[in-house]
Amino acid sequence: MRELVIETKDLNKKYRGRYAVRNLNLEIGRGEIYGFLGPNGAGKTTTIRMLLGLIRPTMGSIHIFGKDLRKEKLNILRKVGSLVEYPSNYGHLTAVQNLEAVRRILDVPKSRIDEVLSIVSLTKDAKRPVKGYSLGMKQRLGIATALLGNPELLILDEPTNGLDPEGIHEIRELIRSMPQQHGITVLVSSHLLSEVEQMAGTVGIIREGELVFQDTISNLQQQASGGFRLVVSEPAEALQLIRGQGYAGRLEDGGLRLDQLSDPEVALLVKRLVDHNHAIYRVEEKRRTLEDIFMQVIEQGGLS
Amino acid sequence: MIGKALSSDFLKIRRKGIWFLVFLGSVGLLAMQALNFGLRYDYLTDRYKADLWKGLIGEIFSFVPIALYLGATLISSQIANVEHQNNSWKQLLALPISRASVFTAKVLLGFIAMGVACLILSAGTVVLGILLKFGTDDIPYLTILKLSFLPYLGALPMLALQLWLSLTLKNQALPITLGITAAIASMFAANYPEFIPLSWPFLSFISEAKPALPVGAGIILAFVVYMVGMGHFRGKDVN
Known part of the structure; x- marks a missing residue:
């Protein structure tokens, strides 16, 4: 039996009488790359914000690593790295300072900063203010920040949004290497299937707040006849x-x-x-x- | 946890102009008085000949409440803007740290920044008095400390309110408008009944006989506002 890293039960989020997410049951196993698909506005980001404890579900429960998010939020977040939508780096600081600002909260050794910078190949530009970075570099710094605390689970919301083909390729390779090289489970959201199918083993498709498909990519392909x-x-x-x-x-x-x-x-x-x-x-x-x-x-x- | 968040915040406000603001506010007040005394030295030293130091302190004090309110407004807004401008609330609050710690660290940062401004004002007052040749024999150190720190304690509720509003509202127009209005209104503090918080920075220094009332009320109200603000911040959805 596969061990579930993320499990949501009847997750609901209601904004002003309208359901942004409705009866969502996600199941994500350890070591998987899970592609979370859906058109813009389907509820992907809302779901991810709930998984990270940024917003509260109207109803339903979230278990990560088998623990209840409501009760053990900080213990769970200690093992989760995240990148939510557009980059959220501090533009006036350099990459190293950005990572240091987060490191002081995570309390990991200083050497970890150099490690994550080299994973995302930013070592060369590490001493420049981030506001001069290209979007792709900012996004890579975002991933480096997510990796800083040695997470077991990486939650990436639209990590390739707005990138050029080369940037998309780099990020994709980076994500693909996570389970093998670092043993990390990855949840990656996107509105493009073509992108997800190149990295994910399992996909969940969300539409108007409801999960309409959740299975392996190969099962999806079998339906293709x-x-x-x-x-x-x-x-x-x-x-x-x-x-x-x-x-x-x-x-x-x-x-x-x-x-x-x-x-x-x-x-x-x-x-x-x-x-x-x-x-x-x-x-x-x-x-x-x-x-x-x-x-x-x-x-x-x-x-x- | 608060210590970690605070140390992270100190790093994040680098080159954000907060320390410049702290310096500008305190030294600005002193520069105004340097000018004031410089331009009409004979007139003022004659007017305050009974106690030159007291005269200087009184002249400075007339601008302390308004400076405190403006400072609290601008520093709060700057502290909050570090996160608002970079859309980094979502990154910060998805870290393994409680929201209470995040909020408290930012409040402490504002508290410390304002405290540093008060310290500069006190030290600068001594320097200014000596430069104006008011003598070094009987410098009223305690009164000079009271000059900046008692009104500061009286102004704490405004600092707490400004931090709460700035940290929870992305649009800073409301807190800044409120802060500037309060700063202007505080200039007429002598006319307000003492239960109005706007009068506390003024009363805390002027009613030397019983500063405990406005100062104590300031600390208590600031703590209440801080608690309410933190409650709001903890339950807020982060978008």
Whole structure:
């Protein structure tokens, strides 16, 4: 059985009569990279703020490392590193001073500052005021700050937001290395599936405050099969034959579009068509991209 | 925990102009009097010939309450702005430290900064008096300390209120407006009944016979405001 690092039960947050987060049940196992997906305004940041004790849930409970967040907040936060939305460094201080300001509260050895700076490759610019940094550098400093206290859990809210492709790549590699090199569990939120699928093993999709999907990426990919396309010599007659066999299908772009079928079913269907003297030009599996599935989940609130 | 937060805060206010403000406020008051006495030295020394030191202290004191209120307002706002400007509340409050400690550390920081300003004012008054050749034989050290510290204690409720408002409101327009209004209103403190807190910085020094009343009331009210502010800060959602 996997050990859960984060577990929320029926988590709710209500703002002025409107639910920003509704009946959310997150389950995040140790050593996972969990991609927390959803369009802007779906409740990702609200959820993350609740996980960090920044805002109070209207209802429901949060357990991190098996402890109740309400009762043992400081003990939990000692082992959590976080980066919430846009960077929150002190612009007038250098990177080293920024880390020192946080270090004084965390009470970790001074050498840790150099370590985290080298993890995010900022050693070279460490003595410059942060206000002169690029967004990508600020974001990396944010991650360094999150890593300062040797956390077991890293909570990153939209860490690649607003970065250029190179910056996105760097951050992604950094996040990917966390579980292997440092044994850290990572919760990373994003509104882009393409980004999350390159690093996360498990995804949770949130829409209008409700969790509509939570499973591994590979299970999500398995749902990606979207049926078959057949191109034959006489589509209209072939369609009648197929319907006679009890399968659903329709004409589409001069071919036939069939729902998802098992391998024996496909074989049988092709044989029937050949027996009735249809020439078969193509049998194609239509795979939907994860992006399509994501959009379907976002629009309909669940997988069909 | 408060010590750790305070040490972190001392680092964070570097180059934020807080110490400059502390210096400007106290030395500014002294510079005004240097000018005042410099321009009409003969007139003033004649007027205060009975007790030159007392005269100097009285002239300085007329601006102490307003300076305390303005200082409390600006320093509170600067302390809070370190976090507001950088959107760093969310980072700070997600650290393993209680909100009570965070709040108390910032209050202490304001308290210390204002205290340093008062210390500079006291020391500077002595220096100014000597420069003005008021003699070194009978410098009224105790009165000079009272000159800045008794009104400071009387002004503590305003410091506590300003810190509470500045730390919990991102928009600093309200606390600053309130602080400046109070500073101006404090100039007419002599006309207020003594239960009005605005009169306390004035009364604490002027009613030398019984300063315990405004000073004690100032400390108690400041503590109450601090507790209420902390309660608010602890329960607040951080966005």
